[in-house]
Amino acid sequence: xxxxxxxxxxxxxxxxxxxxxxxxxxxxxxxxxxxxxxxxxxxxxxxxxxxxxxxxxxxxxxxxxxxxxxxxxxxxxxxxxxxxxxxxxxxxxxxxxxxxxxxxxxxxxxxxxxxxxxxxxxxxxxxxxxxxxxxxxxxxxxxxxxxxxxxxxxxxxxxxxxxxxxxxxxxxxxxxxxxxxxxxxxxxxxxxxxxxxxxxxxxxxxxxxxxxxxxxxxxxxxxxxxxxxxxxxxxxxxxxxxxxxxxxxxxxxxxxxxxxxxxxxxxxxxxxxxxxxxxxxxxxxxxxxxxxxxxxxxxxxxxxxxxxxxxxxxxxxxxxxxxxxxxxxxxxxxxxxxxxxxxxxxxxxxxxxxxxxxxxxxxxxxxxxxxxxxxxxxxxxxxxxxxxxxxxxxxxxxxxxxxxxxxxxxxxxxxxxxxxxxxxxxxxxxxxxxxxxxxxx
Numbered sequence: 001x002x003x004x005x006x007x008x009x010x011x012x013x014x015x016x017x018x019x020x021x022x023x024x025x026x027x028x029x030x031x032x033x034x035x036x037x038x039x040x041x042x043x044x045x046x047x048x049x050x051x052x053x054x055x056x057x058x059x060x061x062x063x064x065x066x067x068x069x070x071x072x073x074x075x076x077x078x079x080x081x082x083x084x085x086x087x088x089x090x091x092x093x094x095x096x097x098x099x100x101x102x103x104x105x106x107x108x109x110x111x112x113x114x115x116x117x118x119x120x121x122x123x124x125x126x127x128x129x130x131x132x133x134x135x136x137x138x139x140x141x142x143x144x145x146x147x148x149x150x151x152x153x154x155x156x157x158x159x160x161x162x163x164x165x166x167x168x169x170x171x172x173x174x175x176x177x178x179x180x181x182x183x184x185x186x187x188x189x190x191x192x193x194x195x196x197x198x199x200x201x202x203x204x205x206x207x208x209x210x211x212x213x214x215x216x217x218x219x220x221x222x223x224x225x226x227x228x229x230x231x232x233x234x235x236x237x238x239x240x241x242x243x244x245x246x247x248x249x250x251x252x253x254x255x256x257x258x259x260x261x262x263x264x265x266x267x268x269x270x271x272x273x274x275x276x277x278x279x280x281x282x283x284x285x286x287x288x289x290x291x292x293x294x295x296x297x298x299x300x301x302x303x304x305x306x307x308x309x310x311x312x313x314x315x316x317x318x319x320x321x322x323x324x325x326x327x328x329x330x331x332x333x334x335x336x337x338x339x340x341x342x343x344x345x346x347x348x349x350x351x352x353x354x355x356x357x358x359x360x361x362x363x364x365x366x367x368x369x370x371x372x373x374x375x376x377x378x379x380x381x382x383x384x385x386x387x388x389x390x391x392x393x394x395x396x397x398x399x400x401x402x403x404x405x406x407x408x409x410x411x412x413x414x415x416x417x418x419x420x421x422x423x424x425x426x427x428x429x430x431x432x433x434x435x436x437x438x439x440x441x
Contacts, residue, residue: 004029006244008222008235008251019233020057026146026219026238027061034143036067038136040165041148043072044084045280048231048414049150050221052088058146059092071136073149073169074100076176076311076344077280098136106132106172107139109210112202117182120198124185125178131206132172137214148219151248152256153416155286155351156183158197159252161220162245163207173344179203181343184350185330189290193257193416195249204242216240220248224255225396225414262293262419265406267399269391272304272365274413278318278375279310282352283412289354291407291417296358299406301385306366308375309345317345322375323352323360 005026007014014022030037039058041051059068070092072080079099080088089097109131118126137145149161149169156179157164168176183191183199191197222235234255237248268284275281284300292298309315317339321332329349333339339346353376354360361378363385372379388401394408409417 005236005238006247008237008248010234010251010254012234013226014233014236016053019053019236020061022236022238023054023057023219024061026217027058030062030144030217031215034066036140036142037062037069037144037146038140038142039068039070039146039148040073040137040170041070041089042150042165042169043074043077044080044088045077045274046150046413047088047274048223048411049148049152050223050231050233051148051150052090054148054219054221055089056091059089059096068096069136069140069142070097071100071134071170072097073147073165074102075169075171076102076314078310100134100136100170102172102176105135107135108132108172109138109206112205112209116205117178117202120201121182121186122198125182127178129178129202129206130172130174131167131210132175133166133210134170137166137170142215144215144217146217146219148221150221150223151245151252152223152414153193153252153287155188155192155283156180156347157199157203158191158194159200159245159249161248162218163203163211164200166211166216167203167206173342175206177342177344177347180347184326184347188286188351192286192290193253193418195246195253218244220244222248222251222255223414229396256415258415258417259420260291260407260417262296263288263291263407263417264293264296265299265404266292266296266409266417267299267301267389267394267406268409268412269389269394270300270302270304271411272302274304274411275302276304276366277307277310278305278352278362279308279314279348281305282348284409285354285360286351287412287415288409288417289358291419292354292358293419294357297361298354298358299361299363299380299385299389301363301382301389301391303365303382303386305362305364308367313342314345314348317342318349318375319371321349323349324376325353325355326350329353 112129114126114128147165149165151161154160186198220237226232235251308318363380363382369379
């Protein structure tokens with residue numbers, strides 16, 4: 001299907017009425033006589049993507065005489081609760097919302113040869129990747145499959161969304177684990193915010209080989225905070241061709257990458273309704289570590305934090321091996337079969353470390369001091385942190401309290417923060433160590 005919707009710009013503000021009109025144009029391109037449609041949005045961890053509103057509008061537009069199902073792209077995340085589905089997908093009956101089982105509910109479509117993986121990784125890994133996809137997508141006999149996702153900088157694939165929504169979010173263990181480890185060994189900081197990456201090349205190859213006959217349409221959003229702090233839809237793109245993703249990604253680079261001077265202290269707040277684990281909450285680390293100065297501090301205030309890993313296997317592995325940095329994690333992978341069988345967890349351990357370059361302090365609501373310190377983080381008391389750094393009184397960006405300047409981020413999932421190293425060099429304040437910063441100078 002050719003690209004048929006490409007609307008967006010850095011100053012664009014697409015309101016609900018405009019969004020519905022645009023979605024009507026998308027719906028009008030679907031073949032006549034269709035009887036079953038599958039919508040694939042992200043899960044609640046991407047509530048701010050705008051995908052929930054899109055699903056609700058599409059359900060209302062399409063459900064008359066047509067069976068419309070939803071399959072949130074959970075990946076390895078916990079299933080959404082009833083409260084979360086009601087909040088994210090208002091107007092859609094719960095019985096129409098299905099749960100992706102990443103371990104037992106997938107069908108194997110084929111494999112990507114190790115030679116290809118070796119080539120795209122620059123020789124860092126050479127394993128074969130089994131491409132697995134939710135059986136509901138493969139065997140559901142849907143006349144149309146509509147994947148709805150947000151394009152935003154991402155630590156594994158460069159830019160989230162597009163075919164990642166299916167080939168990771170609705171995939172199985174082998175695809176998820178090996179794609180994530182591929183991104184980790186190819187250096188997160190060289191990947192984040194990039195339109196093309198080794199992992200994207202892997203997903204593109206899988207799509208070209210195994211999804212070409214799927215009646216698939218992509219709907220992609222680009223979202224950012226407006227001047228008043230409210231979320232604004234800056235772009236909506238729809239189609240099947242890869243240019244649709246690329247156009248959305250170029251806009252996301254403009255509105256979701258925030259350049260700052262190297263930051264000595266960053267305070268990140270994690271909304272307790274969205275972030276209950278470090279598996280999700282470590283976005284506070286992924287999305288800021290390119291902005292934090294050497295010997296700086298990252299304070300993560302996480303009142304909803306009650307666990308590490310979402311899935312039981314990831315919880316166990318995080319507690320066992322901790323966030324110790326790339327060399328220690330790669331050594332653990334080489335020496336331990338349980339980690340080799342769960343390379344996605346190993347990738348997460350790499351991503352969740354500062355590589356010893358700055359300190360990471362968690363102020364959690366439901367994990368104890370010993371638990372936090374056992375995985376390699378420092379601990380701070382939640383109550384004292386909330387008293388000093390009240391998120392309701394802070395603004396995104398630079399703040400100052402009692403002479404202490406810090407940079408505040410109210411939701412790390414919304415962007416990527418990067419240090420402007422050219423300005424730092426011009427100011428004569430030194431340069432960032434190349435090791436641990438992805439070789440960027």
